[in-house]
Amino acid sequence: MTTTTERERTLVNYSVSDGVAIIELTNPPANTYSYEMMRQLDEAILQARFDESVHVLVLRGAGERFFCAGADISMLNSVSPTYKYYFCLHANETLLRLEQTPKLVIAALNGHTVGGGLEIALACDIRIARRNAGKIGLPEVSLGVLPGTGGTQRLARALPKNKAIELMTEGKLISFEEAQELGLVNYIYESENYWEQVIAYAKRFCPPNSASRTVGRIKRAVQSGAEVALAEGLALERELQQLCFQSEDAKEGLAAYIEKRQEKHFTGR
Template sequence: MPTLADLSEPESFAHGRVTWRSGAGVCLLTLTNPPANGYSYEMMRDLDEAVLRARMDTAVEVIVLAGASEKFFCAGADIGMLDRLDPDFKYAFCLHANETLLRLEHTPKLVVAALGGHCVGGGLEVAMAADLRWARADSGKCGLPEVALGVLPGTGGTQRLSRIVGKSRSIAMMASGELVGYARAQELGLVDEVIAADDDASFLDAVLDRIGAFLRPGHSSTSVGLIKRAVQTGWELPLEAGLALERELQARLFASDDAKEGLAAFVEKRPARFEGK
């Protein structure tokens, strides 16, 4: 199972708002904008580049998103930045953020958001673009409180929250600006797992330990990636179109070395060793 010690030293992208560490099949992307990791255009530019790099890197099987703070995964958009910008730039900023999170959502690799500290506003919108959200117990709250600023959650919040917790519940949460602890978020289905840990380092090690279950050679990351693609792309399609997509992705897997290995290992009653091919 991978640990933080297995990952490379942090390296920053052009604007210094996201750092990259990788190793043992994992890529750790850390949002870095003290004190609350508020996201800006510069952070989204860095995240966009990081997602593309992870997508193209065949050694990366799972992407982990984290925040560079004990207190915050991400406190949302940098309000000072938004206050200074004109409406046209704000619109283009939201559009680029939408495109970046869609790119993350459609990358055929498992994405886990490791929520240590508060995850509110745009921070939760980033986390909701991940496939799984694992939170450090009692480390903070999450929610979309943009109504207090006279705006709406404009980086996918209205769309993704409603798909995760349901229409009426999402409207109630956003209209009231309700913030909930991670135990309640798990009850709502907004968080998939709550992990007890003393600090962020031990929390991330626990996250990486769990991620080991999705990595080669014991697990086919290729299958995981295409399962994700089938769900993410097929979710809004009519059933017959979704089934057609599923068949095409299955055909790709049947032609892969991983499928041949998995079927042979089952017949031969031995553990499979997948290579992601």
């Protein structure tokens, strides 16, 4: 249960730099989350959504050892089953909001990414790990519970079902390199200048380098379209394409192609 002291703590740091919203989970030593942290994460996601100067979101964990080790087990052990249910429900709603936000979301896996930490990362669009920085997996079965913040659903959508079941029922923790081979991790960056490399990658999707709203609409088409029948997915794609056609960035991109210009100046509008 959330205490007065916890309500007063900052558990999620939020800042914006050059079009990138940086959301940092901060609860040492393992950046475990409580209901209050999820409330603050939810607020940060909404703040980034409504901020027109934000084009990309980057999530990371404070420190170098953990991205996030999941839910605070001591908290879960002390609260009622009803509280646990609503805690999981709100966490699910928060990660759905993150997943459905029409802006690219990058998870910077700077350390161990296990349990609910991986469930948060699975709700992001791109996952970039730091080499030799930790393990990744959903070991909840060892506690007698299942991955209850979207893990059973998102992992089974990210991997073949048999592989997802294997990882969850065996509670396997694997290296970032193994995760990349499975497709769970997009990139692995060297530890030296890791964060600078992540931010440089994120800025590739910000104006003037990229048509950021189009990037967000591609994400929306994939995330929402994957959950409906093909005909409905195609209808969503057409509507989003029409919004792109009406944008200043589409005019700029098409004109640059016709004029054989390599340089494009996108505005995110």
